[in-house]
Amino acid sequence: MRLLFLGDMVGKVGREAVYDKLPSLIESQKTDFVIVNGENAANGFGITEKIYNETLDAGADVVTTGNHVFDQKEAIGLADREDRFLRPANYPAGTAGRGAFVYEAKNGARIMVMNIMGRVFMHPDLDCPFTSVEKHLEGAEMGGAVDAIFIDFHAEATSEKQCFAHFVDGKVSAVVGTHTHVPTADHQILNGGTAYMSDAGMCGDYDSSLGMEKEEPINRFTTKVNKNRFEPATGEATLAGVGIEIDDKTGLAVSIKPLRLGPRLDEVLPW
Numbered sequence: 128m129r130l131l132f133l134g135d136m137v138g139k140v141g142r143e144a145v146y147d148k149l150p151s152l153i154e155s156q157k158t159d160f161v162i163v164n165g166e167n168a169a170n171g172f173g174i175t176e177k178i179y180n181e182t183l184d185a186g187a188d189v190v191t192t193g194n195h196v197f198d199q200k201e202a203i204g205l206a207d208r209e210d211r212f213l214r215p216a217n218y219p220a221g222t223a224g225r226g227a228f229v230y231e232a233k234n235g236a237r238i239m240v241m242n243i244m245g246r247v248f249m250h251p252d253l254d255c256p257f258t259s260v261e262k263h264l265e266g267a268e269m270g271g272a273v274d275a276i277f278i279d280f281h282a283e284a285t286s287e288k289q290c291f292a293h294f295v296d297g298k299v300s301a302v303v304g305t306h307t308h309v310p311t312a313d314h315q316i317l318n319g320g321t322a323y324m325s326d327a328g329m330c331g332d333y334d335s336s337l338g339m340e341k342e343e344p345i346n347r348f349t350t351k352v353n354k355n356r357f358e359p360a361t362g363e364a365t366l367a368g369v370g371i372e373i374d375d376k377t378g379l380a381v382s383i384k385p386l387r388l389g390p391r392l393d394e395v396l397p398w
Contacts (some may be wrong), residue, residue, distance in 0.1 A: 128159045128160065128232055128234055128236050128238075128274075128275060128372070128373045128375060129156065129157060129158050129159050129160075129370065129371075129372055129373075129398065130158070130159065130160045130161075130162070130232075130238070130275070130277060130300075130301070130370070130371045130372075130373060131152065131153070131156060131158045131160070131161045131162070131368065131369075131370050131371075131386070131397070132161075132162045132163075132164075132277070132279070132301075132303055132327055132368050132369050132370075132371070133145060133149070133161075133162070133163045133164065133187075133327070133330055133366060133367070133368035133386075134164055134305055134308070134310070134326070134327035134328045134329045134330060134367050134368050135164045135165075135166060135167045135193075135305055135306070135308055135329045135330065135331070135338075136163065136164065136165050136167060136168040136182070136329070136330045136331070137167045137168070137171055137308070137329050137330065137331030137332070137337075137338030137339075137359055137360075137364075138167070138168070138170055138171050138331060138332075138338060138359025138360070138361075139170070139359065139361070140331060140332055140359070140360070140361055140362065140363065140364040141167070141168065141329065141330040141331035141332070141338065141359070141364050142165075142168045142178060142181070142182065142330070143364070144330055144331075144363075144364035144365075144366055144389065145163060145182065145185055145187075145330050145366065146181060146182075146184075146185040148366055148388060149161065149163075149185045149186045149187070150185060150186050152186075152386075152388070153186045155396075156370065156396065156397065156398050157398070158233075158370075159232040159233045159234045159236070160188050160230070160232040160233065160236075160238055161186055161187050161188050161189075162187065162188065162189045162190075162191060162240060162277060162279065163182055163187040163189075163190055163191070163330075164190070164191045164192065164193065164279060164281075164305045164327075165178065165179065165182055165190040165191070165192060166191075166192040166193040166194070166195040166196055166281075167195060167329070167331075167338065167359075168182070169198070169199050170358075170359060171338065171339060171357060171358070171359040172195050172198040172199070173195045173196065173197065173198030173199035173202055174190070174192065174196075174199060174202055174205075175199050175201055175202070176201055176202075176204075176205050179205060179209070179212060183211065187211075188211065188230055188232070189211050189212075189213060189228075189230060189240045190211060190212050190213070191213045191240070191242040191279040191281075191305070192212075192213065192214050192215070192242060192281075193215065193242075193244060193279075193281035193305060193306055194215075194244060194249060194250065194281065194306070196214040196215070196224075197214070197223075203223045203224075204223075205224075206223040206224025206225070207223045207224055210225070210228050211228075211230070212224065213225060213226055213227070213228065213240060213241075213242040213279075214226060214242060215242050215243055215244035215253070215281060216241055216242060216243050216259050216260075216263055217243055217244060217253045217254040217255070217256050217259035218244075218253065218254070219253075219254065226241060226242050226243065226259075226263070227239060227240065227241040227242070227263045228240060229267075229272075229273055232275075234375075236274040236275060236373075236375065237272075237273045237274045237275075238273065238274060238275045238276070238277060238300075239267055239273045239275070239276045239277070240276075240277050240278075240279070241260070241263055241276065241277070241278045241279070241299075242278075242279045242281065243256045243259055243260055243278060243279070243280055243281070243291075244256065244280075244281045244282065245280065245281065245282025245283060245284060245287045245288065245291070245306075246282075246287070247282065247283060247284035247286070247287045248283040248284055249282065249283050249306075256280070256282075256287075256291060257291065257294055260278070260291070260294070260295055264276075264295070264298055264299070268298075269298075269299075269300070269377065269378030269379070270376070270377060270378055273378070274375065274378055275300040275373045275378045276298070276299040276300050276301075276378065277299070277300055277301050277303075277371075278295070278299055278301065278302045278303070279303060279305055280292070280302050280303070280304050280305070281304075281305045281306045282304060282305075282306055283306060283307065285304075285311075285325050288302075288304040288325050288326075289323075289325065292317060292321060292323040293317065295321065296317040296318060296319035296320070296321045297317075297318075297319025297320055297321060297379070298319075298321070299321055300321065300322065300371065300373045300378050300379060300380055301321060301322035301323070301371050301373075301380055301383065302321060302322075302323050303322075303323070303324050303326075303327050303369055303371075304324065304325045304326040304327065305326060305327055306326070307326045307337075308326070308328060308329040308331070308337040308338055309326055309328055309329075309337075310326060310327060310328025310367045310385060310387065310392070311324060311325040311326045311328075312385075313325050314369060314383045314384065314385055315383065316380050316382070316383060319379075320377070320379030320380055321379065321380060322371045322380035322382075322383035323383070324369050324383065324385070327367060327368045327369050328367025328368065328387070329367055330364060330365070330366045330367060330368070331359065331360065331364050331365070332359070332360035332361065332362040332363065332364050332365075332391075333365050333389075333391035333392060334360060334362045334391060335359075335360035335362070338359055338360060339357045339358060339359060339360060340357070340358045340359070340360050340361075341360070342355075343355045343356070343357055343358070344357070363389065363390050363391075364389055365387060365388065365389025365390060365391045365392050366386065366387070366388040366389055367385075367386065367387050367392070368385075368386040369383060369384065369385055369386060369397065370383070370384050370385075370386055370396075370397025370398060371383045371397075372398075382397075383397075384396075384397035384398070385397065
């Protein structure tokens with residue numbers, strides 16, 4: 128099975144680039160399943176129901192999120208209604224929506240997608256991500272209840288991302304990090320067969336500060352005073368993500384390669 132994951136869509140240019148390029152990517156890369164992180168799609172903060180539906184229409188099978196999941200209030204109702212919309216699984220009990228679900232890929236495989244958020248430098252009040260993943264993996268062994276398991280680990284600290292991936296190595300198909308918006312060069316298959324990458328990067332304008340116009344972030348670094356709100360950059364977007372090939376029998380990774388498509392970074396396709 129071929130799985131394609133795209134990192135955080137940032138603002139209008141990021142999501143429109145996904146809408147424009149994803150359908151042909153699915154065809155040319157012969158992709159069986161597509162996951163897109165949409166937590167920054169609505170002007171950089173959160174996601175709306177309209178954007179969610181447009182992302183599915185472009186070819187996404189699941190939309191994951193992160194710490195900005197409920198920045199747009201309508202996302203609360205969306206999370207409760209839509210199985211293909213995931214918020215971090217380690218939010219407290221009673222939070223709207225779900226953090227994991229099992230879907231059917233184009234090739235008929237049953238794939239569990241899980242969205243979990245880190246706590247280091249982020250939200251220490253969340254449930255422990257390690258305990259949370261153990262709970263969600265109970266009864267979901269690959270080759271049994273499911274054929275593959277993918278985790279979007281939305282976290283700030285690379286050390287937490289790496290330790291989390293080693294913690295579930297051999298139990299899931301892949302762990303790919305999001306949140307920091309910069310694609311890393313450490314894509315690899317861990318000793319137990321789990322594909323890993325610290326951060327998939329973003330789908331947005333890379334002539335920016337993490338997809339935002341540069342002036343206000345620079346201002347805040349240099350003056351320590353908030354002058355204006357952050358606004359998404361409006362230049363041409365580059366798509367960043369990862370392609371993972373998964374063994375149909377074991378659910379473990381066969382290969383993991385980066386995807387970069389656009390004007391600012393060296394272009395590369397996974398297949």
